[in-house]
Amino acid sequence: MQRAATSIFQFKNFRTRLLIFLISLLGTVLGAVFFSVNQANISNARLHLEDALQLTANSFARSLRGREKILTEKVRLLSSDFAFKSAFATRDTETIRSVLKNHQQRVGANIMLLLSLEGETIANTTDSGRGDSSPALDDLLTAAMSSSHGEASAIQIIDNIAYQMVIVPLFTPEPSAWILIGFVVDDSFSLEQGEFTRSEVSLLYHYKDRPWQIVSSTLQDEAKSQLTEAIASNIVSTSRVFDLLLQGEEYLSLILKVQKGATGESIAVLQRSLDDALAPYLRLRTLMFMLFSSGLAMSIVGAIMIARGLSHPIEQLVKTAKRIENGDYSEGVTIQRQDEIGTLATSFNSMVEGLAERDRVQSLLGKVVSREVADELLSKGIELGGEEREVTILFSDVRDFTSLCELHEPNEILNLLNRYLTHMSNSIEEHGGIVDKYIGDAIMALFGAPVFKEDSPQNAVDCALEMQTEIRLLNHELAKDGLQPLTIGIGINTSKVVAGNMGSSNRLNYTVIGDGVNLASRLEGLTKLYGTEIIVSQSTRDLCPDLLFRELDRVQVKGKSDSVAIFEPLSVAEASSASSKSALHQYHLAIAHYRSREWDEAERLFNQLLVDDSDKKIYQLYLARIIKYRQNPPSSDWHGVAVCKEK
Amino acid sequence: MILNKTTLSLATGVLLSCALSTAHAATVIASVSEKGKAQLGNAVVYAFPVAGLTESEKNGGKQIIDQIDKEFVPHVSAIQTGTSVDFPNHDKIRHHVYSFSPAKSFEIPLYKGTPASPIKFEQPGVVKLGCNIHDWMAANVFITDTPYFGISDASGNVVLRDLPAGSYKIYVWHPQQTADTNSTAQQVVLKDAESHAVSFTVEKKKQWVPFRAPTSAASSY
Numbered sequence: 112m113q114r115a116a117t118s119i120f121q122f123k124n125f126r127t128r129l130l131i132f133l134i135s136l137l138g139t140v141l142g143a144v145f146f147s148v149n150q151a152n153i154s155n156a157r158l159h160l161e162d163a164l165q166l167t168a169n170s171f172a173r174s175l176r177g178r179e180k181i182l183t184e185k186v187r188l189l190s191s192d193f194a195f196k197s198a199f200a201t202r203d204t205e206t207i208r209s210v211l212k213n214h215q216q217r218v219g220a221n222i223m224l225l226l227s228l229e230g231e232t233i234a235n236t237t238d239s240g241r242g243d244s245s246p247a248l249d250d251l252l253t254a255a256m257s258s259s260h261g262e263a264s265a266i267q268i269i270d271n272i273a274y275q276m277v278i279v280p281l282f283t284p285e286p287s288a289w290i291l292i293g294f295v296v297d298d299s300f301s302l303e304q305g306e307f308t309r310s311e312v313s314l315l316y317h318y319k320d321r322p323w324q325i326v327s328s329t330l331q332d333e334a335k336s337q338l339t340e341a342i343a344s345n346i347v348s349t350s351r352v353f354d355l356l357l358q359g360e361e362y363l364s365l366i367l368k369v370q371k372g373a374t375g376e377s378i379a380v381l382q383r384s385l386d387d388a389l390a391p392y393l394r395l396r397t398l399m400f401m402l403f404s405s406g407l408a409m410s411i412v413g414a415i416m417i418a419r420g421l422s423h424p425i426e427q428l429v430k431t432a433k434r435i436e437n438g439d440y441s442e443g444v445t446i447q448r449q450d451e452i453g454t455l456a457t458s459f460n461s462m463v464e465g466l467a468e469r470d471r472v473q474s475l476l477g478k479v480v481s482r483e484v485a486d487e488l489l490s491k492g493i494e495l496g497g498e499e500r501e502v503t504i505l506f507s508d509v510r511d512f513t514s515l516c517e518l519h520e521p522n523e524i525l526n527l528l529n530r531y532l533t534h535m536s537n538s539i540e541e542h543g544g545i546v547d548k549y550i551g552d553a554i555m556a557l558f559g560a561p562v563f564k565e566d567s568p569q570n571a572v573d574c575a576l577e578m579q580t581e582i583r584l585l586n587h588e589l590a591k592d593g594l595q596p597l598t599i600g601i602g603i604n605t606s607k608v609v610a611g612n613m614g615s616s617n618r619l620n621y622t623v624i625g626d627g628v629n630l631a632s633r634l635e636g637l638t639k640l641y642g643t644e645i646i647v648s649q650s651t652r653d654l655c656p657d658l659l660f661r662e663l664d665r666v667q668v669k670g671k672s673d674s675v676a677i678f679e680p681l682s683v684a685e686a687s688s689a690s691s692k693s694a695l696h697q698y699h700l701a702i703a704h705y706r707s708r709e710w711d712e713a714e715r716l717f718n719q720l721l722v723d724d725s726d727k728k729i730y731q732l733y734l735a736r737i738i739k740y741r742q743n744p745p746s747s748d749w750h751g752v753a754v755c756k757e758k
Numbered sequence: 759m760i761l762n763k764t765t766l767s768l769a770t771g772v773l774l775s776c777a778l779s780t781a782h783a784a785t786v787i788a789s790v791s792e793k794g795k796a797q798l799g800n801a802v803v804y805a806f807p808v809a810g811l812t813e814s815e816k817n818g819g820k821q822i823i824d825q826i827d828k829e830f831v832p833h834v835s836a837i838q839t840g841t842s843v844d845f846p847n848h849d850k851i852r853h854h855v856y857s858f859s860p861a862k863s864f865e866i867p868l869y870k871g872t873p874a875s876p877i878k879f880e881q882p883g884v885v886k887l888g889c890n891i892h893d894w895m896a897a898n899v900f901i902t903d904t905p906y907f908g909i910s911d912a913s914g915n916v917v918l919r920d921l922p923a924g925s926y927k928i929y930v931w932h933p934q935q936t937a938d939t940n941s942t943a944q945q946v947v948l949k950d951a952e953s954h955a956v957s958f959t960v961e962k963k964k965q966w967v968p969f970r971a972p973t974s975a976a977s978s979y
Contacts, residue, residue, distance in 0.1 A: 191893040191968065193856075200858035261966030280966045283858050284888030284896040285933070 126418030133414045134407070141403045148399065152392040157363070160388045161352045164365045167308040167381050172367060174304060175379075179264040182277045185218040186292045187262070190279040199225075199281060199288065208234040215292070222274055222293035225281070226252070233288060237270070250372030251278050252289065261286055265370050266296060266316050266326060266377040273297070273316060273326035296327050305329040311362065311382035313338060318375040326377070334358045338380060342366075349378075354385075361385040424452045428459055440467035483545050483562055497611015497624070503558040503571040503651060504608070504628050505544065506635040507535060507578060507601045512552040515595065527589075528552060531597060534581050542574035543567070547622050553635075557623055560610040568605045568654035572680050575601045575645045579682075602634030604648040626671075633668040634677060637755065641679070642728025649676040659686045661695055662702060663729060665752040674752040694720060701733070706751035708744070710737045784948035786918035789957040790910040790930055797914025798960055800834040801932040802900045804907035805918055808925040808945065815905050820876070822846060823887070823897060825853050830887055830897030834933060836907045837899060842876035854890035861885045861901055884931075894970040898933045923950045930958040934965050 189195055198210040211223040215236050225234040230252050254263035261280035266273060274293030280286035301312040313328035313335070323342050325335050334357040341355055355364045362382040369377045424446045431444050443460035446453060473485060509515070509531065516524050532554065536546050539556045543564055547555040558574070559567030578601060586596035606627020612619045627650075634646040641663050652660050660678035667674040685691045701716035714737045721730045736753075790801040807815075818840025824831045826848045837843065845866060847853050852868040861883025866873050868891070879885065879901045889895035900907075906926075908916040918928075929943045937960075946954050 187969070193854075193890045196858060200863070256964065259966070260969060282888070282893060282896075282968050283886065284893065284968070285886050286966045 125422055126415060129414045129418045130411060133410050137407050137410050141407065145396075145399060145403055149392075149396055152395065153389065156388050156392050157385070160363045160383050160385065164310070164352055164363055164381055164383055167310050167383075168365050168367045168379075170308055171304060171312065171379060171381060172369075174307065175369065178275065179277065182275060182292065182294060183262055183264060183279065185220075186277045186279045186290060189214045189218070189292070190281050190290050196281070196283045199283060204234055208236065212236050218292065219294075220292045221272075221295040222269060222276075222291075224289075224291040224293075226289040226291065228280075228286065228288060230289075248276070248291070250370075250374050251276055251291070253373065254278075255280070255289065261289075265372065266314065267293065268316055268318075268324075268326075268375075269293065273314070298327050298329065301327040301329045308381070309383075311380075311384070313380040313382070314369070314377065315339065315342060315380065316375060316377040319373075330382075331358065342378075342380070355382065357382075363388075421452065424448075424456060428456070431459070431463070435463055435466060438470070440464075440470065497609040497613065499607055499609050500560060500563060501567075501605065502560040502608050502610060502623050502627070503568045503603060503605040503654075504547075504623065504631040505539070505554075505556040505558065505571050505575060505601060505603050506631045507554045507556075507575075507599050508635055509552040510598045510600060510639060515597075518595070527594065530588075531582075531585060534585050535578055535599075538574055538578050538581050542570045542577070544571060544574055548620070555628075555632075557610075560623060561621065568603075568651045569657065571603050571605075572645075572647060572651065572655050572658055575603055575647075576680060576682055579644050599644065600635050600638030601645045602631045602636070602638065602647075603645065603651050604628075604631035604634060605651040605654055606630065606648075629670070630668065630675065633755070637666065637668075637677065640755070641677075641732065643679045645680055647678045647680055649678070652676075652678045652680075655680075659692075659695070661729075662699060665750070667752055667754045669755060674750075690723075694723060698730075702751075705733060705737065708740070708749075710741050713737055783920040784923055784950055785953040786906075786921060786926075786928060786946070786948065787953050787955045788908070788910070788916040788918065788928065788930075789955070790914040790916065790932075791957070791959055793959050793961040797910070797912070798932065798962075799910050799912045799914060800832075801910040801914070801916070801930055801935075801958070801960055802834065802836045802902075802907055803910065803916040803918065803928065803930050803956075803958065804836070804900075804902050804904050805921060805926040805928045806904050806906075807922075808927060811903060811905075816840070816903065817905070818842065818878070820844070823899070824848055825855075825889070825895070828853075828889075828892050828895060830889075830895055832897070832909075834898045834909055835900065836909055837879060837901055838905050838907075839882050839901055839903045840878065840880055841901070842878045843899065844872055844876040846872040853892070853895070855887060856890055857885045857887050859883065859885040862899075865890075884933075893968040900931055921948050923948050928956050930960060932960045932962065934962040936961045936963045 192214075195210055195214065198206050201207075207225055211225060211234050215221070215223040223234075223236040224232060227233055230249070248267060248269075251263055251265050251267060254265065255261050255278040262278065264275065264277045267276040268274075273296045275296050276291055276293045278289055278291045281288040281290050296314060301314060305312040311329045313330055314326040315323045315338075316326045317323040323339050325339060328335050328338075330338060337357050338355070349366045349368070352363050352365050355362050362384055364380055364382045367379040367381060369379050371377075424444070427444050427446065431442075434441075440463055443463045444456045446456035448456070519527070531552070532549060535554055539546055539554070542558070544556045544558040544567075545560070547557050549555075556571075556574070558564070558571040564570065578599065582597055582599055589596060604627050606625060608623040608625030608627050610621075610623045612621055613624065614620050630648060634648060638644060638646050643663065646663065647655075647660065652658075659681040661681060663677045663679055665674045665676050681691070681695070697716055698720055701713050701720065704710075704713035704716065714734060717730045717734050717737070721727065721734070724730070786803075786805060788803040790798045790803065792798040816839070818838055819842075821835060821837045821841050821843045823835055823843055823845055825845065828849060828851075835843070845853075845855050847870055852870050853866075854868045855864075855866040857864050861881045862877070862879050862885045864877055866877070879899065882901045882903050885899040885901065887895075887897040887899060906918050906921050908918050910916045925945065925947050927943050927945050929939045931939050935942075942958060942960070944956055944958075946956060948954055
């Protein structure tokens with residue numbers, strides 16, 4: 112959480128990270144593609160449209176010329192018609208007009224005029240006459256006169272109707288008059304052209320100093336007036352393609368100059384709707400948008416699925432790992448997959464099995480050897496060899512166990528032994544000691560190995576005292592079961608010994624070896640002799656300054672040349688009793704007299720002590736020795752040391 | 759070839775006049791040019807005695823206007839009033855000669871060879887000839903009362919011979935001239951056995967010509 116707070120790009124959730132990465136990556140790429148394709152499409156459409164418009168203009172111009180040519184040829188037929196010439200020769204206006212009408216009908220024209228070479232009307236098929244409304248016929252005449260064959264064509268307005276006019280001379284056989292034929296140009300003309308060129312086509316005409324008027328157009332009326340306004344305001348380019356907004360629709364427009372005379376001019380405006388041209392691109396854009404959106408959506412779904420596919424097994428792994436942390440190896444993860452996750456799950460399960468196996472071994476080892484030894488073995492590895500260190504060794508043994516065995520069945524004995532050993536082992540472990548080994552009913556325990564502890568000697572003595580308490584509790588239970596009570600002797604010695612793994616390379620024990628071990632065992636054996644439950648060596652006693660001890664004797668045990676002072680620790684109850692303390696003081700005084708060979712004084716004190724505690728075996732022991740030494744005084748080098756021949 | 763024919767008919771006309779004139783007559787040497795340009799051919803120069811024509815001077819003759827290779831030859835003819843003109847057709851195809859001109863309106867419907875009777879031009883004036891079936895075929899016949907006329911050659915020269923001494927008005931006419939013939943007339947006094955030079959400048963108007971169909975001659979094999 113703290114790390115997440117340091118950076119906004121640090122997401123707790125893998126799925127969120129994957130999603131944000133995918134969305135930003137795909138979004139950027141797709142957005143860029145979308146934008147550039149769209150721009151390219153639009154500019155391409157415009158270019159395409161401009162080209163098309165130029166082509167349309169060319170085609171329109173050619174079409175206009177072609178139409179002119181066809182119309183001219185139609186009129187030329189008339190100009191050479193002998194019957195018409197004959198009629199003209201009559202100079203009878205009505206006849207001439209009638210002939211004109213006849214020909215107008217023949218070629219499908221809308222107006223016919225016969226002008227003198229000077230431009231005066233001779234005959235006119237319309238009733239209105241040309242009058243002043245058609246000054247631009249002058250342009251047509253001028254054009255005809257300046258041409259080699261006396262022919263010309265132009266858009267002309269007569270009585271507010273637009274005509275495509277063709278003029279040819281009447282040859283009789285020399286030119287004698289002008290024949291003019293007009294074909295109405297209205298919206299149908301533009302529609303025809305528009306259909307052909309697939310564009311909006313408008314034809315505009317204006318007389319000099321008069322407003323532009325639309326002669327023919329494919330546009331709606333409103334658009335028409337907008338177009339004339341735009342043309343009139345000169346905002347449009349006459350040479351290049353320009354944009355024009357008509358009725359809210361954008362048109363690419365091109366102006367084509369059709370004709371320009373002294374009195375009037377006409378232009379064609381060709382237009383194509385940009386929106387129409389863009390329609391396929393817009394469809395493409397929509398399609399692209401849909402494709403991109405669905406692609407993005409699918410990617411998101413895919414990412415979520417991938418993330419879930421990853422986070423799900425991870426959660427399962429975490430859950431299992433936590434269970435394993437708590438020591439539950441009952442089940443591994445169940446992920447059936449072929450990918451890396453599957454491999455991980457398999458490895459994880461193998462690890463779980465391994466851990467479970469190790470734990471089982473450790474637990475089993477803990478039962479066979481003490482936990483500390485097991486830990487020592489597991490942590491340091493098992494190798495033969497040891498190290499010298501100070502260890503307090505405790506030996507305990509059940510007195511008269513052999514005779515006890517004779518009274519009971521082996522099964523019962525085993526059962527009893529197990530109950531007893533369980534009680535004792537618990538006491539030892541509670542005081543930081545380890546059970547080194549069971550030797551039948553005997554227990555060898557170590558304090559200060561394999562893990563060194565400062566107060567190991569004191570722990571060992573405390574343990575011995577508690578073991579005595581425990582045995583009394585056990586005896587209470589045994590009594591209920593109708594069994595005989597047990598008594599144990601405990602010997603304790605602190606000594607430098609070698610601690611380590613001993614045995615063969617295939618089978619070994621963690622134990623301690625040394626003189627000190629034997630002494631502890633001997634001390635245990637002396638308990639019966641001195642009538643005490645616990646005997647502690649001098650070295651141990653020196654390391655327990657807080658405890659009170661009763662000095663028992665100085666002994667030279669079997670196999671040892673040096674004598675050793677042996678002590679009995681006072682129980683907590685004894686140590687706190689004033690009378691016990693004064694008795695202890697008197698006892699130590701008696702021992703001192705004894706060692707000074709002051710037999711009488713020693714005897715007097717022991718007898719006094721015996722008055723208060725008649726069962727104390729140690730007093731009786733010393734009284735017996737005093738009697739013995741009076742009769743056979745010890746040698747001069749005697750210092751109060753008793754030699755123990757027993758094992 | 760066309761030029762030769764023209765010269766031939768020109769010469770015939772001159773000879774005819776010469777035969778009827780006296781030996782000591784005057785000669786008019788006229789030079790016709792187009793305004794601002796070079797000499798003008800096909801211009802008719804004719805002279806009227808101010809005193810008027812005598813009866814002996816009024817006599818029509820005969821003239822021929824051929825149709826050769828779908829063209830009238832000559833393009834411009836000058837004849838004295840009362841002259842009969844034959845229109846021999848030298849082409850393999852038929853022609854339909856017509857005139858809507860007020861001086862002489864006539865029609866010779868499709869024919870081959872020489873029509874049986876010639877056309878007599880009895881009024882002075884200009885007759886424009888055409889062919890009904892060939893729009894481009896056109897010819898001019900200038901009909902005048904005076905026997906003193908001639909047509910300018912390619913160099914624009916015309917010689918009028920055997921004119922009796924006296925005062926004359928000399929005119930020029932060209933099919934495309936814009937001015938009235940009277941406005942360009944020149945009065946001269948001719949003396950026997952003398953030559954008198956006159957020059958005319960003619961202003962031509964633009965002439966539109968019909969399209970000519972491709973001819974067999976033009977595309978000769």
